[in-house]
Amino acid sequence: MYTSRVTGLGSYVPENVVTNDDLSKIMDTNDAWIQERTGIKERRHIKKGDGNSTSIMGVKAAKIALERANLTKDDIDFIIFATLSPDMYFPGGGVRVQDMMDMNTIPALDVRNQCSGFVYAVSVADQFIKTGMYKNVLIIGSENHSGGLDMTTRGRAVSVIFGDGAGAMVLSRNEKDDGGGVLSTHLHSEGAHAKELSLEGPSTEHWVPEIIEKNDQENITYYPYMNGQFVFKNAVVRFSEVINEGLQQNNLSPSDINMLIPHQANLRISQFVQKQFRLSDDQVYNNIQRYGNTTAASIPIALTEAWEEGKIKEGDVVVLAAFGSGFTWGSAVIKW
CATH class of the missing domain: 3.40.47.10 (Thiolase/Chalcone synthase)
Incomplete structure (x- = not known):
């Protein structure tokens, strides 16, 4: 049975920084209240017109991970996309990544396990590699929360917590017998x-x-x-x-x-x-x-x-x- 190892990592966050003080201007909250309860000082939000979406951010992170893995898009056998905020209700983000990156007609799976989604995705990728079915799996976690939050005082308990961004990992068959x-x-x-x-x-x-x-x-x-x-x-x-x-x-x-x-x-x-x-x-x-x-x-x-x-x-x-x-x-x- 094969083992899998991490060969590439990448991440992307929008440029738009939203501080706690920024939020205090649109809802009844303040920096001290947010930091005391969550530890959060700022977050990134997609800004209208910046060209980002859940899938696009995922692609940006994925390209970095692929480069660091010394692989091309054609080396990827399988895409696993973890998110609770896909671009649309259906289809999911995995197939959009496949299209945007002009990949072969490889399978794309969406994982809808929210905060645990990336760990679930790693587990799924690991099983496919262990069985020998796939050699290189692209795993993406990406979220556009800001588009679906109640940015008023009514929603502050939830809305101050969440931010936008994406991360990616390439999980590959371990060719070394090193126990790693x-x-x-x-x-x-x-x-x-x-x-x-x-x-x-x-x-x-x-x-x-x-x-x-x-x-x-x-x-x-x-x-x-x-x-x-x-x-x-x-x-x-x-x-x-x-x-x-x-x-x-x-x-x-x-x-x-x-x-x-x-x-x-x-x-x-x-x-x-x-x-x-x-x-x-x-x-x-x-x-x-x-x-x-x-x-x-x-x-x-x-x-x-x-x-x-x-x-x-x-x-x-x-x-x-x-x-x-x-x-x-x-x-x-x-x-x-």
């Missing part, structure tokens, strides 16, 4: 709490004509809903469980982790997990302060930046971990 690559992945879900972090409409349960007919401005279903405290309490438990699961599977201890890349949901969650595993600041990478929560894009953006900054080296043990809507959560343990 993706060691294991671990995925879970608990649908009983699906509505605690959700967007109910437009959907086939709350379709467009129904929303238009009701015109219910006090109970708008087409903006995201989050039960913040409930999500936080579940996140810190599931993060810890799934990280431990990966460590135990590979006979590792927390001290063996060279770099933990947690999904950038909330800096307070990351700090709680760091403290629980007694990890130093050098063992955990956070960039939510600059980008907010970019959902499926957060892990590949953070992973790319950590690698670019020289914080990840050959032979390092890198752990990816995520928790989010669904509820879904997962981890991946990688020997770099």
